[in-house]
Amino acid sequence: MRDHFWHPRHAGKLNVPGARTGTAGSRRQGTLVCFELVVQAGHVTAVGYRVFGSPYAIAGCSVMAELIVGRGADVTHVMRGRELASLLDFPTEQIGVALLIENAIKAALDNTGEADIVSTTREATNDDDYTD
């Protein structure tokens, strides 16, 4: 888990037009995952993701990204969230994070965009910023 946190594979925006996207979670939930997949000849040839979340969220996305590269795009899922949680020894309170990662990947594979109701806008915060 720590290795995937400190050295996340395939992290970042792909900047490839036409990439399939899938998003799950929200800032309010504490985890927001956005996957991008490039599919060519029915296979996933490139993957990228951006993640706001715990170290488990980052590591989980990294593991999922590694698994999905080269897979057929008609696969409905790469790994179930609970399998991911078990593989990386997620604590109980982080299993929901693994499910969000599964949902985001699935949404990207299905090219449906958003897996859940997502709010990517910043929540209202204190207006006073003491960045003087």
Add this chain to the structure above:
Amino acid sequence: MLKRDGYTITYIEPDREGIVQPHRVADALRDDTALCSIMHVNNETGVYNDIAAIGAVTRARGVPLHVDAAQSIGKLPIDLAQLPVDLMSFTAHKIYGPKGAGVLYVRGATGGDNRKRMAPILFGGGQENGARPGTLATHQIVGLGAACELARERFERDIAHVSKLRDSLWTGLASLPGVMLNGHPRQRVCGILNVSFDGVEGESLLLAVAGLAVSAGSACNSAQREPSYVLRALGRDATLAQSSLRFSLGRFSTADEVAAAIRIVSDALASLRSISPLIA
């Protein structure tokens, strides 16, 4: 514990800068208020309350005032001959003394038959005229006394040293994107800096700065890592409250350590923000 014993507790909210205003204390006092207890300095933000003004309020209403001075001893001038404070507590280890020794000052507790007496909370041998049982750790008490003497001797020097480091640290951090200072920018002690970092998640930030001994803006004794109620009271939402770090500087902190801290935080922030979907 007081609630369990049937007492009614009134909690006073700080303002959005983390300060408990004297007028809020005045509004909260009741005819049957038995005690007002307040932190001199908030341990999370470093912001301090005007205990002279609060003490004037409580004294006018005949309510005893207890001040938790754990974070202010050695950092703010305290003259109990002037301050309208009835009880004050502090601990040795906050002024580089030994852990396990502390003080409860009780005004009027010494001298004569009319001295104030505290009801004991531990019972046994009845030492110190029944105030508490047990044998005191005299080596720790001596250490506490020595720490107080040194704190008084080095007060101006310590304040100047730590203030300079704190200003340097804040200058470095404030130059980073999405950084917010928690608490009043000036009514604060020099050695505590509590900063929120927008766009990155708190646990990941804490792990990413693993080379630093800092604490996060959350209740560390909770498995759920609840966001700090102190930061929430300042108006930070739960997510931002969790994405906060508390930096603590002291007599033995160095400029090199501050420079390293800025570099570590900067690298961690850049790394996490580069993969954050909240950053455009």
